[in-house]
Amino acid sequence: MSESDLPAPGRDSNGIALLKELGLRPGSADSVQDELTQLLLKAIDAHDLPLVKRIVEHGADVNAHYCDHGIWCSGQQFVTPLMAAADTSPSLPIVEYLLSVGADPTDRRELREDVGYSDYKWEGTGRYERAGDLTSEPAVRALLAAAAAASEAKRGG
Numbered sequence: 417m418s419e420s421d422l423p424a425p426g427r428d429s430n431g432i433a434l435l436k437e438l439g440l441r442p443g444s445a446d447s448v449q450d451e452l453t454q455l456l457l458k459a460i461d462a463h464d465l466p467l468v469k470r471i472v473e474h475g476a477d478v479n480a481h482y483c484d485h486g487i488w489c490s491g492q493q494f495v496t497p498l499m500a501a502a503d504t505s506p507s508l509p510i511v512e513y514l515l516s517v518g519a520d521p522t523d524r525r526e527l528r529e530d531v532g533y534s535d536y537k538w539e540g541t542g543r544y545e546r547a548g549d550l551t552s553e554p555a556v557r558a559l560l561a562a563a564a565a566a567s568e569a570k571r572g573g
Contacts, residue, residue, distance in 0.1 A: 449475075449476075452475060453476060453477065453480045453497070455471050456471045456478075456480075457482065457497065457500050460501050460510055463506065463510070465509050468510055468514075469513060472514075478496075478497050478498070478518055478519040479496060479497075479519060479520050480497065481494040481523075494525055496547070497514055497519060498511065498514050498519040498523070498547040499525075501547070502547040502548065502551040503551065505552065505553060506553070507556050508553065508555055508556050508559070511547075511556050511560065521546065521560050521563040521564040522567050523546065524545060546560070548560030548561050
């Protein structure tokens, strides 16, 4: 999949045309966002900034919580596009772009430990991580720390 494979963003504000163009058949609004998030995470993993931009222009949620095991989640271990970008090297241009379109640098997930009696039974550790904790690149870590501080100051906390 390349940027030229995608329909123009102006005619696809909810992402459905993009998914159909790629041969996918989402059944509900949740599945459209799910598919867009998966495409976005794949584009981030491929370091394809033009494709990341096109997918976001087609309606992908830059703050989506996506479970590593492929379902939407709330309290379980999740990844956001910003976390995925921070954890992928080189990541600075994609991290800068995601921040510019509203990705939340303060979003955090609780670190969990497998308690061993089921694939999906995890216990919280009381420790948390943000996108900035996932990168080994000093420039990305500094950018995310500054963005998180600015975001918290803006919110008053």
